[in-house]
Amino acid sequence: MKLEDLKKAVDGDRGVELEEGDARYTVAVAMGTCGVSAGAREILAALMDELAARDIVDVIVTQTGCMGMCDREPMFEVRAEGAEPVVYGDMTPEKTREVVAEHLAGGTPIEEYTV
Amino acid sequence: MEELALHILDIAQNSIRAGARNIRVTVEEDAEADTITIVITDDGSGMGEETVKRLLDPFFTTRDTRSVGLGIPLFAQTAETCGGNVGIDSELGCGTTVTARFQLNHIDRPPIGDMAATVWALITLNPKVEFKYRHARDGAEFAVDTAEIKNFLGVRKLNSPRMARYLKEYLSDGEERLADG
Ligand SMILES: Nc1ncnc2c1ncn2[C@@H]1O[C@H](COP(=O)(O)OP(=O)(O)O)[C@@H](O)[C@H]1O
Ligand SMILES: [Mg+2]
Numbered sequence: 001m002k003l004e005d006l007k008k009a010v011d012g013d014r015g016v017e018l019e020e021g022d023a024r025y026t027v028a029v030a031m032g033t034c035g036v037s038a039g040a041r042e043i044l045a046a047l048m049d050e051l052a053a054r055d056i057v058d059v060i061v062t063q064t065g066c067m068g069m070c071d072r073e074p075m076f077e078v079r080a081e082g083a084e085p086v087v088y089g090d091m092t093p094e095k096t097r098e099v100v101a102e103h104l105a106g107g108t109p110i111e112e113y114t115v
Numbered sequence: 116m117e118e119l120a121l122h123i124l125d126i127a128q129n130s131i132r133a134g135a136r137n138i139r140v141t142v143e144e145d146a147e148a149d150t151i152t153i154v155i156t157d158d159g160s161g162m163g164e165e166t167v168k169r170l171l172d173p174f175f176t177t178r179d180t181r182s183v184g185l186g187i188p189l190f191a192q193t194a195e196t197c198g199g200n201v202g203i204d205s206e207l208g209c210g211t212t213v214t215a216r217f218q219l220n221h222i223d224r225p226p227i228g229d230m231a232a233t234v235w236a237l238i239t240l241n242p243k244v245e246f247k248y249r250h251a252r253d254g255a256e257f258a259v260d261t262a263e264i265k266n267f268l269g270v271r272k273l274n275s276p277r278m279a280r281y282l283k284e285y286l287s288d289g290e291e292r293l294a295d296g
Contacts, residue, residue, distance in 0.1 A: 001288040003267060006281050010268050015275030031240065033186040036125045037116050041229075041236045045283075048239060052276035061274070063240040065132065 015057035023060040025104055030075040032066030038073035046093035047076070050100035059104050072115050078103060089115035118228020119153065119217070122193060125186045126155050126213055127237055131244065133159025133211065138237070139247040142230060144219060146253050150199075151217040151227070158210040167203045190215060197221035231286035234259065239279050242272035250293055257289040 072089030079085045086109045103109045135157035143152045191201040198218035205211040248259040
């Protein structure tokens with residue numbers, strides 16, 4: 001794959017210039033040492049891949065540090081304007097994809113996975 | 116950590132937390148010299164001499180790891196178990212360079228691991244930071260410069276889910292070509 005091929009990614013990509021303030025949800029993946037060693041990188045991969053697969057363009061994915069519950073890593077937090085953040089813990093790529101479907105696409109948090 | 120690539124992801128988080136706008140990651144494998152050299156450089160807030168000394172002092176790290184951090188001591192420990200070491204060069208207000216050396220053929224050396232995934236994660240999570248990445252292996256190399264990519268594509272960020280997909284493929288391809296020689 002050449003750099004030239006990345007142009008296909010930009011063509012008609014509605015998510016390319018999304019600003020933090022305009023996002024429906026912001027997802028912050030915990031990237032402290034505890035998170036990274038527990039698999040945060042693979043959680044991020046599942047998150048981005050499922051968002052792309054569903055063509056969801058109004059969610060921003062960002063990072064945060066250690067959330068103080070190292071034994072519950074990998075973790076991420078879903079923030080929405082005017083709502084309490086929802087914190088997910090003990091995540092796996094599969095559970096992450098479910099959260100994208102139910103929470104980020106469907107609007108309903110998965111209580112069972114929250115901490 | 117099971118991969119050197121995960122250490123790199125973790126060490127680069129320090130740079131991000133230090134407010135770096137530019138981060139350079141270099142991985143050099145040299146079979147002849149039997150070394151792997153990893154360098155992470157940032158233009159973040161830097162550290163004072165005392166902090167650096169404490170970070171690399173086994174006395175502090177074994178007594179109460181929490182009080183001086185975990186990531187750098189872990190990285191240093193990994194390096195030391197395979198005949199290498201970690202050095203830090205930092206200046207307050209200027210930035211930091213973390214250099215790690217490993218013996219390539221040491222039996223306890225963790226694999227380099229998925230560098231494409233590590234670089235991809237850094238770029239995806241930090242759209243406003245510019246990354247220069249270079250992976251050299253016995254004369255061949257794969258290099259990425261986010262400022263150059265953004266300029267080429269005419270965009271300011273590389274973090275949309277769709278871009279992330281393409282970027283991942285681009286990075287994996289580059290790493291694979293390097294691995295195939
Ligand atoms: N690149 C850097 N720039 C500025 N300060 C740094 C950098 N790397 C490490 N530090 C300082 O050293 C501390 C310890 O780092 P680390 O061992 O990774 O543990 P942690 O990130 O958990 O604090 C950091 O909290 C920070 O104060
Ligand atoms: Mg750290």
